[in-house]
Amino acid sequence: MIPYGRQDIQQADFDAVLEVLQSDFLTQGPVVPRFEQAVADKVGARHALAVNSATSALHIACLALGLGEGDWLWTSPITFVASANCGLYCGAKVDFVDIDPRTYNLCPQALVAKLEQAERVGRLPKVVVAVHLSGQPCDMQAIHALSQRYGFRIIEDASHAIGGKYQGEYIGNGRFSDITVFSFHPVKIITTAEGGMALTNDDTLARHMDLLRSHGVTRDPALMTHEADGPWYYQQVELGYNYRMTELQAALGLSQLERLDDYVARRNALAERYDAALAELPVTTPWQNPDSYSARHLYVIRLKLDQVTSTHRQIFERLREQSIGVNLHYIPVHTQPYYRQLGQGTGDYPEAERYYAEAISLPLYPTMSEAQQDKVVTALTQAVVGK
Numbered sequence: 108m109i110p111y112g113r114q115d116i117q118q119a120d121f122d123a124v125l126e127v128l129q130s131d132f133l134t135q136g137p138v139v140p141r142f143e144q145a146v147a148d149k150v151g152a153r154h155a156l157a158v159n160s161a162t163s164a165l166h167i168a169c170l171a172l173g174l175g176e177g178d179w180l181w182t183s184p185i186t187f188v189a190s191a192n193c194g195l196y197c198g199a200k201v202d203f204v205d206i207d208p209r210t211y212n213l214c215p216q217a218l219v220a221k222l223e224q225a226e227r228v229g230r231l232p233k234v235v236v237a238v239h240l241s242g243q244p245c246d247m248q249a250i251h252a253l254s255q256r257y258g259f260r261i262i263e264d265a266s267h268a269i270g271g272k273y274q275g276e277y278i279g280n281g282r283f284s285d286i287t288v289f290s291f292h293p294v295k296i297i298t299t300a301e302g303g304m305a306l307t308n309d310d311t312l313a314r315h316m317d318l319l320r321s322h323g324v325t326r327d328p329a330l331m332t333h334e335a336d337g338p339w340y341y342q343q344v345e346l347g348y349n350y351r352m353t354e355l356q357a358a359l360g361l362s363q364l365e366r367l368d369d370y371v372a373r374r375n376a377l378a379e380r381y382d383a384a385l386a387e388l389p390v391t392t393p394w395q396n397p398d399s400y401s402a403r404h405l406y407v408i409r410l411k412l413d414q415v416t417s418t419h420r421q422i423f424e425r426l427r428e429q430s431i432g433v434n435l436h437y438i439p440v441h442t443q444p445y446y447r448q449l450g451q452g453t454g455d456y457p458e459a460e461r462y463y464a465e466a467i468s469l470p471l472y473p474t475m476s477e478a479q480q481d482k483v484v485t486a487l488t489q490a491v492v493g494k
């Protein structure tokens with residue numbers, strides 16, 4: 108089976124993790140801060156806070172921005188459920204903004220229309236989560252301009268996008284957002300096995316997220332309510348969570364980070380090769396905004412169903428039968444049973460639903476060989492045109 112994604116573990120990664128195993132610290136040691144600083148330096152952010160998953164990073168980001176009961180979080184329906192669930196974790200309500208038909212990201216024009224309507228009824232969002240689907244950034248300048256007018260805060264869900272660029276600068280620098288979130292899941296651009304990170308340029312937000320990821324406990328005298336009882340003393344100053352990253356994970360991440368640019372370049376080269384190979388097939392290949400350099404976490408095609416005789420499902424299953432590990436990213440969140448119970452329903456976001464009816468994620472990962480890619484192309488050709 109050729110998987111849709113795969114981690115690349117090299118000897119340098121083994122060596123980095125082994126060094127930690129032989130050290131005095133397996134968790135809460137010096138390697139996590141080194142990893143945080145390395146990522147912050149790489150992307151140009153002031154602060155980076157490593158956690159045990161991107162979902163945890165989204166949660167503490169929402170909490171740090173003050174999202175709570177009575178507030179609204181808006182995001183894209185084409186994302187993994189975590190981008191929306193983080194709002195529910197905080198007691199807020201969640202709504203969606205339809206996608207752009209070319210980038211498949213949150214559509215700025217749809218956002219304008221929804222904001223105008225929400226302002227009339229007094230239901231503006233407190234937080235908008237802009238998801239960089241497949242590693243291509245949203246139109247962050249436009250979204251940021253709207254945040255200045257309507258007063259919402261911005262989280263960039265860049266789980267797919269570390270190593271990508273927007274307007275010539277690395278995603279994560281915080282120029283157009285309050286907080287950016289990265290994922291280090293094994294199929295993402297670099298991995299820490301499981302893990303995530305929240306980045307910000309705001310000192311107050313960084314301090315708050317630091318507390319939230321570790322039980323709300325501090326040893327900082329400046330944050331305590333009274334003088335310490337002794338050198339052993341700590342205080343819980345708010346309700347936090349056990350969201351810390353381990354030294355082992357950080358060591359793997361530091362090692363992987365050395366190859367980040369190479370990984371992204373290889374992904375882009377493979378994507379360009381797909382573009383050429385699929386040009387004559389009845390599929391739509393991913394459009395890339397000239398303002399962006401995608402990290403290319405995913406390569407999503409859309410079937411031109413009016414030009415093929417098979418159904419979406421039949422083509423998907425034929426590829427799986429040929430040991431091509433295709434996937435579908437994502438089922439629109441608003442159609443999930445849990446969200447239907449909250450009032451969402453089919454027909455609410457037509458572009459997202461059209462996307463879902465046509466999309467297939469083809470295998471793409473840095474160690475993928477051209478021979479493997481050719482096998483994918485041959486299988487797809489047979490599946491859609493029967494040749």
